Amino acid sequence: MTNRRDAVHDTLRRSEGFRSAQDVYAEMRSDGAKIGLTTVYRALQALADGGKVDVLRTDDGESVYRACASGDHHHHLVCRRCGRTVEVAGPDVERWAEAVGAEHGFTDVTHTVEVFGTCASCSAAVRAS
């Protein structure tokens, strides 16, 4: 049997956008997988720690995960209706963040940058409703 962590990773890869631990758990169970919620949490944490998946927090405090195609540093453009996600690079933003930190004497500068919006197909769906 394939390693649990790999199974979780695979489920994530099969998804389009960011998914919560409970989401992943529910999907795996409905696919017939025999796995516990705790293990899903642990696998996602490990994957995130190892940089294999990206994490972000929704407005209501849930952690959501995504297996991004790019292994390099990047950010996300996320549809706030359907979750569809586009990976985007922003060299200017990287430089800006560094500069802002340095300008005020800060070291070990990191940043979080996420862009949200309504994707084209969701806009269309709303208009049609």
Next chain:
Amino acid sequence: MTNRRDAVHDTLRRSEGFRSAQDVYAEMRSDGAKIGLTTVYRALQALADGGKVDVLRTDDGESVYRACASGDHHHHLVCRRCGRTVEVAGPDVERWAEAVGAEHGFTDVTHTVEVFGTCASCSAAVRAS
């Protein structure tokens, strides 16, 4: 007696960095204020909804609030050790976020941008330890 909401707002204004609801509650109580935790939560929510204070989520999922000097759209450079916060503007970042959204057909584009680091005095403190 001053309005509860104003009391909460004042307490926040007296603070340097971002503070959690429980923080604010504890501080007000130790200052002798007669107020309930629920009310502090409600006041902070109302202030945030009205754009009077800024909110962000810590890594461990706590919502933290700050009464910023600037009423205009801005971002934060936060010391991850002492919480000291600098308000920063980033016109380039604003334009970049808009452009990225538009480029992929997204509408109603918003963004979250936060910069973290270790401030000069905390760096000094660490070095001295």
Next chain:
DNA sequence: ACCCAGAATGAAAATGGTTGTCAAAATCCC
């Protein structure tokens, strides 16, 4: 194959920030 130590697993209980409930208290309005 057998044994055992250490790692992985997961069901159930605990945690903890946040929100809901609802009765009491303050405030408004006539």
Next chain:
DNA sequence: GGGATTTTGACAACCATTTTCATTCTGGGT
């Protein structure tokens, strides 16, 4: 003053996440 309305806050409920801990793997070593 008196009734309607809003605000308050003690307490209980929520719910994602973490911790516990007993059980189940796993991978040598013999």
